[in-house]
Amino acid sequence: MAIDAQGLEIQIGARTLLHPTNFHVTKGDKIGLVGRNGAGKTTLTRVITGETLPTAGTVRVSGKLGYLPQDTHAADPEQTALDRMMSARDIATIITRIRKAEKEMTDPDPSVMTKAMNRYDKAMQDFEKAGGYAAQSEAITMATSLGLPQDVMSQPLGTLSGGQRRRIELARILFSNADTLILDEPTNHLDADSIEWLRDYLKKYEGGFLVISHSVELLDEVVNKVWRLDAQRGMIDMYSLDYKSYLKQVEVDEERRRREREVAEKKAARLMQQGIRLHAKATKAVAAKNMRRRAENLLAETSEAQKQEKVADIRFPEPAPCGKTPIEAKDISKEYGDNLVFAGVDLAIDKGSRVVILGYNGAGKTTTLRLLAHLEQPDTGSVDYGHGCKIGYFAQEHDTLDLDRTVLENLQAVAPELTDTQARSILGSFLFSGDDAFKPARVLSGGEKTRLALATLVTSRANVLLLDEPTNNLDPASRDEILKAIAKYEGAIVLVTHDEGAVKALNPERVLIMPDGDEDLWNDSYLSLVAEE
The missing domain is CATH 3.40.50.300 (P-loop containing nucleotide triphosphate hydrolases)
Known part of the structure; x- marks a missing residue:
């Protein structure tokens, strides 16, 4: 089991994003995590990866986890794109040795330079034994498939555009050979060809993954399960269905909840009326109280149909006066x-x-x-x-x-x-x-x-x-x-x-x-x- 969560609860301030929940992600699980903006999808991924602590419960991760967050500011701006990608695998420590030796080989002290050259030779031998050149070629090919020109790989991250850095981070996670992937909006900044390549990659990926995406096309093509984080109920509805089948099932579920609620409300109303009549008789006060309690329990046991989710009211400002050419x-x-x-x-x-x-x-x-x-x-x-x-x-x-x-x-x-x-x-x-x-x-x-x-x-x-x-x-x-x-x-x-x-x-x-x-x-x-x- 790659990811196993038991009794996981997440609260932000007074708001409960997730009531105690159990779930797991195993090999072959291709899960689309959906829900409205602000439901807590990103927070859930941060808890799974250990970036944020849960309010209660545990998350255990076995094997190697690859995580693509939405924000990619943390990388060293002086590091080259290729070195950033290579750092996702174990040979990264060898590359660090090579870079350090390269710097010391320019030292004016002959003894320091000679020792550095010896360390460089040894590091290069270790690099070749670890399949370093083949891995570099694989990394460059993967980055190229995501729309990055080969010359970008030698450039420092700080000189790249936001879209290029995002692609490097995605390529790095896919290159990592992780057993399980968590991908938060992986199609951001990708062009059509790169999205098509990513879809094909995820289709063939043998591990498990959890993907957050607003790309319906991606979800349609790659997921075999859908987890819906319901912000109103603080629960994950889990569907072992592809995305198109999930959309149809959601409609069925919402209609069923609506009907159940209508029946429950009618029964509760009758019980409350009976309770009111009984309450008028002093000898029936206990029975009246029980009637009201049964009505309240009946309503509590039935889920409300999904309320219309609120949408941000986005209105750009009335522009201030200006000249002909601002x-x-x-x-x-x-x-x-x-x-x-x-x-x-x-x-x-x-x-x-x-x-x-x-x-x-x-x-x-x-x-x-x-x-x-x-x-x-x-x-x-x-x-x-x-x-x-x-x-x-x-x-x-x-x-x-x-x-x-x-x-x-x-x-x-x-x-x-x-x-x-x-x-x-x-x-x-x-x-x-x-x-x-x-x-x-x-x-x-x-x-x-x-x-x-x-x-x-x-x-x-x-x-x-x-x-x-x-x-x-x-x-x-x-x-x-x-x-x-x-x-x-x-x-x-x-x-x-x-x-x-x-x-x-x-x-x-x-x-x-x-x-x-x-x-x-x-x-x-x-x-x-x-x-x-």
Whole structure:
């Protein structure tokens, strides 16, 4: 048994995410973990992997566990992509010896250099015996299958885009030869070809895995069980079904619960009426009390039909007045170390204009948004702001959030003029109610961080929105809300996305193709490039 949980209970503040539950994941179990944003899916994976302690119960993991979290900030920015991948296997310690010896071989002291050369020779022999070159080739092939050019493997992680780092982390986990996988939104930042490769990999994977994904296509193709974390009941409903069959069964179960509840309510009402009549007679007080208790127990024993789940009320702000051209970028370029990302790019963002940026991962899409937001400076050229320009920036890696601050503090940092009551009201519309406002941003799931980042935009009165993958980590209902907000917003929007639906909602006027910086009027022939980039 790879993962075995007994009596597992999870509470966050006064809220119970999971009542005491038993479950296990064994070889061949391909489980899709589903539930609305904020139900506790990510928290559950953190408990399973030992990142967070449960309120009660135990989780035992046997064999090697591979875990892909939603956030991938922890890796050393100086480490190369290939070394990061190789660290997932036992030969990582040998590679560390090789790197240390390489540095000491440049020491001016001849004795130090000679010893280092001897250690280097020995480490290289151990590396070859451990199948190091074959493993390197395997790692590079896997990364290439996930859409990473081979030259990326020699680059430090700190020079890569968020999408590239995410792909490296996914490739690393798959390369690890783990017995069991836990994958939290593995399709984020993947293009269509990479998603297809991942689906084929997971189909053939012989171990067990637990995957959280809002990609219906992925769940349809790879899972043989579905676990539904019900936020209202704090329970996991476990279905030994593929995803399509699960969806049909959920409808049947909800209808059955509704009918059972109706019958129970009718019986309870009759018992309560009898109890009222008996209570009128002094000699029947005990019998009346028993009648009422039976009615209450009857209702308690039947599950309520699933209530309509709340959806974040996402409305972008009415833009503040501004001049004709809020942002103009002239001849900008950016490089990281020896890696020239792009050069000679010009872009003017007019009042109310709608622009989509396309390009392969690593082409500089996110970097362009960061330059427009003045979060980074171009190496050449300039980014100038026009009269009244007010920017709202949504970062795909949630870089705009202070993870050490609470949800409420993050919102108030952006809009200090808000009273606590006003801020709590805005947070409530984004489904942060009660004690949720006092959670540190660090413990939020990817979907919750997305909602918080969007909430900060609502308070900004921005007249230019720079949106980097705004639909990532959102459940279908929340995604629909943000698409409506994009469509209705009256200010300018510059959008980076792999989501065709987001581009359709934007209805762009222009497209900027990176890294060449070619600009063109939008036409629907570009739509086929969105998911492929």
